[in-house]
Protein backbone atom coordinates (compact mmCIF):
# COMPACT_ATOMS: atom_id res chain seq x y z
CA UNK A 1 0.00 0.00 0.00
CA UNK A 2 1.50 3.41 -0.86
CA UNK A 3 2.51 5.44 2.19
CA UNK A 4 -0.11 8.08 1.44
CA UNK A 5 -2.84 5.48 2.11
CA UNK A 6 -1.55 4.33 5.46
CA UNK A 7 0.24 5.56 8.55
CA UNK A 8 4.04 5.82 8.58
CA UNK A 9 5.88 3.20 10.65
CA UNK A 10 9.39 4.65 10.36
CA UNK A 11 8.94 8.37 10.89
CA UNK A 12 6.77 10.79 12.81
CA UNK A 13 3.24 11.42 11.63
CA UNK A 14 2.91 14.93 10.26
CA UNK A 15 0.02 17.33 10.02
CA UNK A 16 -0.18 16.37 6.34
CA UNK A 17 -0.75 12.72 7.33
CA UNK A 18 -3.57 13.82 9.64
CA UNK A 19 -5.12 15.92 6.86
CA UNK A 20 -4.75 13.05 4.36
CA UNK A 21 -6.52 10.66 6.75
CA UNK A 22 -9.30 13.20 7.21
CA UNK A 23 -9.57 13.72 3.44
CA UNK A 24 -9.99 9.99 2.89
CA UNK A 25 -12.65 9.85 5.61
CA UNK A 26 -10.57 7.89 8.14
CA UNK A 27 -11.25 8.69 11.78
CA UNK A 28 -8.18 8.97 14.00
CA UNK A 29 -7.58 9.33 17.70
CA UNK A 30 -5.56 11.42 20.12
CA UNK A 31 -4.93 11.05 23.84
CA UNK A 32 -3.24 13.26 26.33
CA UNK A 33 0.10 11.98 27.59
CA UNK A 34 2.54 13.43 30.06
CA UNK A 35 5.22 10.76 30.45
CA UNK A 36 7.41 8.35 28.51
CA UNK A 37 5.74 5.02 29.37
CA UNK A 38 2.15 5.95 28.64
CA UNK A 39 3.27 7.72 25.45
CA UNK A 40 4.88 4.53 24.14
CA UNK A 41 1.82 2.44 25.00
CA UNK A 42 -0.60 4.86 23.33
CA UNK A 43 1.55 5.01 20.18
CA UNK A 44 1.68 1.20 20.07
CA UNK A 45 -2.12 1.17 20.40
CA UNK A 46 -2.49 3.23 17.21
CA UNK A 47 -3.21 6.61 18.75
CA UNK A 48 -1.85 8.94 16.07
CA UNK A 49 -1.18 12.14 18.00
CA UNK A 50 -0.46 12.83 21.67
CA UNK A 51 -1.23 16.06 23.46
CA UNK A 52 0.95 17.14 26.34
CA UNK A 53 -1.97 19.10 27.68
CA UNK A 54 -2.25 21.71 30.37
CA UNK A 55 -4.59 19.20 32.02
CA UNK A 56 -1.29 17.95 33.45
CA UNK A 57 -1.86 20.74 35.98
CA UNK A 58 -4.72 18.63 37.38
CA UNK A 59 -3.71 15.09 36.37
CA UNK A 60 -0.02 15.23 37.26
CA UNK A 61 0.55 18.21 39.53
CA UNK A 62 -2.66 18.13 41.58
CA UNK A 63 -3.92 21.66 40.94
CA UNK A 64 -7.71 22.28 40.91
CA UNK A 65 -7.68 23.64 37.34
CA UNK A 66 -5.32 24.14 34.39
CA UNK A 67 -4.31 27.74 35.13
CA UNK A 68 -1.19 27.28 37.29
CA UNK A 69 0.94 25.05 35.02
CA UNK A 70 3.92 26.84 33.46
CA UNK A 71 6.11 26.41 30.39
CA UNK A 72 8.94 25.27 32.66
CA UNK A 73 6.74 22.52 34.10
CA UNK A 74 5.35 21.43 30.73
CA UNK A 75 8.61 21.23 28.80
CA UNK A 76 10.06 18.22 30.73
CA UNK A 77 6.76 16.38 30.11
CA UNK A 78 6.96 17.21 26.39
CA UNK A 79 10.53 15.89 26.32
CA UNK A 80 9.45 12.68 28.06
CA UNK A 81 6.60 12.05 25.60
CA UNK A 82 8.89 12.73 22.63
CA UNK A 83 11.52 10.33 24.03
CA UNK A 84 8.90 7.62 24.50
CA UNK A 85 7.60 7.73 20.92
CA UNK A 86 8.85 7.28 17.36
CA UNK A 87 5.83 7.88 15.13
CA UNK A 88 3.18 9.81 17.08
CA UNK A 89 2.80 13.52 16.39
CA UNK A 90 3.43 15.32 19.67
CA UNK A 91 1.37 18.46 20.29
CA UNK A 92 2.39 20.67 23.23
CA UNK A 93 -0.14 22.92 24.95
CA UNK A 94 0.59 26.61 25.35
CA UNK A 95 -0.40 27.17 29.00
CA UNK A 96 -2.42 30.06 30.42
CA UNK A 97 -0.37 33.25 30.30
CA UNK A 98 2.05 32.05 27.63
CA UNK A 99 0.29 33.52 24.56
CA UNK A 100 -2.51 35.86 25.69
CA UNK A 101 -0.19 38.90 25.71
CA UNK A 102 0.20 38.71 21.94
CA UNK A 103 1.89 37.08 18.95
CA UNK A 104 5.46 37.67 20.14
CA UNK A 105 4.86 35.99 23.51
CA UNK A 106 3.13 33.13 21.71
CA UNK A 107 6.05 32.80 19.29
CA UNK A 108 8.69 32.78 22.03
CA UNK A 109 6.87 30.05 23.98
CA UNK A 110 5.93 27.95 20.96
CA UNK A 111 9.57 28.02 19.86
CA UNK A 112 10.53 26.69 23.31
CA UNK A 113 8.09 23.78 22.91
CA UNK A 114 9.68 22.82 19.58
CA UNK A 115 13.31 23.64 20.38
CA UNK A 116 13.58 22.47 24.00
CA UNK A 117 10.66 20.05 24.18
CA UNK A 118 10.96 18.47 20.74
CA UNK A 119 7.22 18.82 20.00
CA UNK A 120 6.01 19.02 16.40
CA UNK A 121 3.04 21.32 17.03
CA UNK A 122 1.41 23.51 19.67
CA UNK A 123 -2.17 24.06 20.82
CA UNK A 124 -3.80 27.22 22.13
CA UNK A 125 -7.32 28.17 23.20
CA UNK A 126 -9.62 30.77 21.67
CA UNK A 127 -11.10 31.87 18.36
CA UNK A 128 -10.97 35.18 16.54
CA UNK A 129 -9.13 36.84 19.43
CA UNK A 130 -6.07 34.59 18.92
CA UNK A 131 -5.95 34.86 15.11
CA UNK A 132 -2.85 37.14 15.25
CA UNK A 133 -1.06 34.52 17.37
CA UNK A 134 -2.05 31.69 15.00
CA UNK A 135 -0.91 33.69 11.97
CA UNK A 136 2.44 34.51 13.55
CA UNK A 137 3.11 30.91 14.63
CA UNK A 138 2.11 29.32 11.33
CA UNK A 139 4.08 32.05 9.53
CA UNK A 140 7.11 30.94 11.53
CA UNK A 141 6.58 27.31 10.50
CA UNK A 142 4.95 26.11 13.71
CA UNK A 143 1.81 24.00 13.27
CA UNK A 144 -1.05 25.22 15.48
CA UNK A 145 -4.04 23.32 16.80
CA UNK A 146 -6.96 25.52 17.88
CA UNK A 147 -9.31 24.81 20.79
CA UNK A 148 -12.92 26.05 20.96
CA UNK A 149 -16.06 25.41 23.00
CA UNK A 150 -15.22 24.73 26.63
CA UNK A 151 -11.81 26.35 26.95
CA UNK A 152 -10.61 25.50 30.48
CA UNK A 153 -8.14 28.40 30.66
CA UNK A 154 -11.20 30.69 30.66
CA UNK A 155 -12.87 28.87 33.58
CA UNK A 156 -13.26 32.14 35.48
CA UNK A 157 -15.38 33.75 32.79
CA UNK A 158 -17.21 30.59 31.68
CA UNK A 159 -18.68 30.15 35.15
CA UNK A 160 -17.78 26.49 35.62
CA UNK A 161 -16.17 23.56 33.91
CA UNK A 162 -19.25 21.45 33.26
CA UNK A 163 -21.07 23.86 30.99
CA UNK A 164 -21.87 22.79 27.44
CA UNK A 165 -20.83 25.63 25.12
CA UNK A 166 -22.25 26.80 21.80
CA UNK A 167 -25.97 26.28 22.39
CA UNK A 168 -28.40 28.61 20.58
CA UNK A 169 -26.90 31.75 19.05
CA UNK A 170 -23.48 30.93 20.50
CA UNK A 171 -23.27 28.13 17.89
CA UNK A 172 -22.91 30.66 15.07
CA UNK A 173 -20.19 32.50 16.99
CA UNK A 174 -18.28 29.27 17.52
CA UNK A 175 -18.59 28.42 13.82
CA UNK A 176 -17.19 31.86 12.94
CA UNK A 177 -14.30 31.29 15.37
CA UNK A 178 -13.54 27.90 13.82
CA UNK A 179 -13.55 29.33 10.31
CA UNK A 180 -11.26 32.17 11.42
CA UNK A 181 -8.79 29.68 12.94
CA UNK A 182 -8.72 27.64 9.73
CA UNK A 183 -8.16 30.79 7.64
CA UNK A 184 -5.35 31.84 9.99
CA UNK A 185 -3.60 28.54 9.27
CA UNK A 186 -4.59 26.19 12.13
CA UNK A 187 -4.08 22.55 11.06
CA UNK A 188 -6.86 21.22 13.33
CA UNK A 189 -9.41 22.49 15.83
CA UNK A 190 -10.36 20.84 19.13
CA UNK A 191 -14.08 21.17 19.95
CA UNK A 192 -14.76 20.60 23.63
CA UNK A 193 -18.19 20.12 25.23
CA UNK A 194 -20.45 21.35 22.45
CA UNK A 195 -23.72 19.85 21.17
CA UNK A 196 -23.26 17.04 18.65
CA UNK A 197 -25.11 18.99 15.98
CA UNK A 198 -22.70 21.91 16.32
CA UNK A 199 -19.80 19.44 16.12
CA UNK A 200 -21.29 18.24 12.84
CA UNK A 201 -21.80 21.76 11.45
CA UNK A 202 -18.24 22.79 12.24
CA UNK A 203 -16.81 19.54 10.86
CA UNK A 204 -18.74 20.02 7.63
CA UNK A 205 -17.64 23.65 7.33
CA UNK A 206 -13.92 23.08 7.90
CA UNK A 207 -11.50 21.28 5.63
CA UNK A 208 -8.99 20.83 8.45
CA UNK A 209 -9.81 18.09 10.97
CA UNK A 210 -12.01 18.73 13.98
CA UNK A 211 -10.90 16.88 17.12
CA UNK A 212 -13.86 16.28 19.40
CA UNK A 213 -13.97 15.89 23.15
CA UNK A 214 -17.62 15.88 24.11
CA UNK A 215 -18.54 17.17 20.65
CA UNK A 216 -20.44 14.15 19.32
CA UNK A 217 -19.72 11.53 16.67
CA UNK A 218 -19.30 13.74 13.59
CA UNK A 219 -15.83 15.13 14.35
CA UNK A 220 -12.94 13.89 12.21
CA UNK A 221 -10.91 12.79 15.25
CA UNK A 222 -11.40 12.33 18.98
CA UNK A 223 -9.32 13.13 22.05
CA UNK A 224 -9.70 12.17 25.71
CA UNK A 225 -7.63 12.82 28.81
CA UNK A 226 -5.93 9.44 29.22
CA UNK A 227 -6.68 9.11 32.93
CA UNK A 228 -10.40 9.52 32.11
CA UNK A 229 -10.22 7.01 29.23
CA UNK A 230 -8.40 4.43 31.37
CA UNK A 231 -10.47 4.84 34.53
CA UNK A 232 -7.73 6.31 36.69
CA UNK A 233 -9.86 9.34 37.49
CA UNK A 234 -12.85 8.57 39.67
CA UNK A 235 -15.96 10.37 40.87
CA UNK A 236 -18.38 12.32 38.71
CA UNK A 237 -16.97 12.59 35.20
CA UNK A 238 -18.39 14.46 32.20
CA UNK A 239 -21.04 12.58 30.20
CA UNK A 240 -18.74 12.25 27.19
CA UNK A 241 -16.09 10.23 29.06
CA UNK A 242 -16.09 6.50 28.27
CA UNK A 243 -13.89 4.48 30.60
CA UNK A 244 -12.15 1.59 28.83
CA UNK A 245 -10.48 0.15 31.94
CA UNK A 246 -10.61 0.27 35.71
CA UNK A 247 -7.02 1.40 36.21
CA UNK A 248 -7.82 3.01 39.56
CA UNK A 249 -9.31 -0.24 40.87
CA UNK A 250 -6.46 -2.36 39.47
CA UNK A 251 -3.81 -0.10 40.99
CA UNK A 252 -5.59 0.04 44.34
CA UNK A 253 -5.80 -3.75 44.38
CA UNK A 254 -2.10 -4.19 43.45
CA UNK A 255 -0.85 -1.62 45.96
CA UNK A 256 -3.08 -3.04 48.72
CA UNK A 257 -1.81 -6.59 48.15
CA UNK A 258 1.80 -5.32 48.06
CA UNK A 259 1.36 -3.39 51.33
CA UNK A 260 -0.30 -6.41 52.98
CA UNK A 261 2.49 -8.74 51.77
CA UNK A 262 5.18 -6.46 53.20
CA UNK A 263 3.33 -6.19 56.53
CA UNK A 264 2.89 -9.97 56.70
CA UNK A 265 6.53 -10.69 55.72
CA UNK A 266 5.44 -12.44 52.48
CA UNK A 267 7.41 -9.99 50.30
CA UNK A 268 10.23 -10.22 49.46
CA UNK A 269 10.38 -14.02 49.48
CA UNK A 270 13.26 -16.19 48.31
CA UNK A 271 12.22 -15.95 44.67
CA UNK A 272 12.56 -12.17 44.80
CA UNK A 273 15.89 -12.07 46.72
CA UNK A 274 19.51 -12.40 45.56
CA UNK A 275 21.50 -15.50 46.58
Ligand code: KIV
Nearest residue numbers: 032053054055190223
Ligand atom coordinates in the same frame (compact mmCIF):
# COMPACT_ATOMS: atom_id res chain seq x y z
O1 KIV B 1 -5.06 20.03 28.07
C1 KIV B 1 -5.78 19.15 27.61
O2 KIV B 1 -5.70 17.99 28.01
C2 KIV B 1 -6.76 19.49 26.57
C3 KIV B 1 -7.68 18.41 26.11
C4 KIV B 1 -8.74 18.19 27.11
C5 KIV B 1 -8.21 18.68 24.76
O3 KIV B 1 -6.80 20.60 26.15
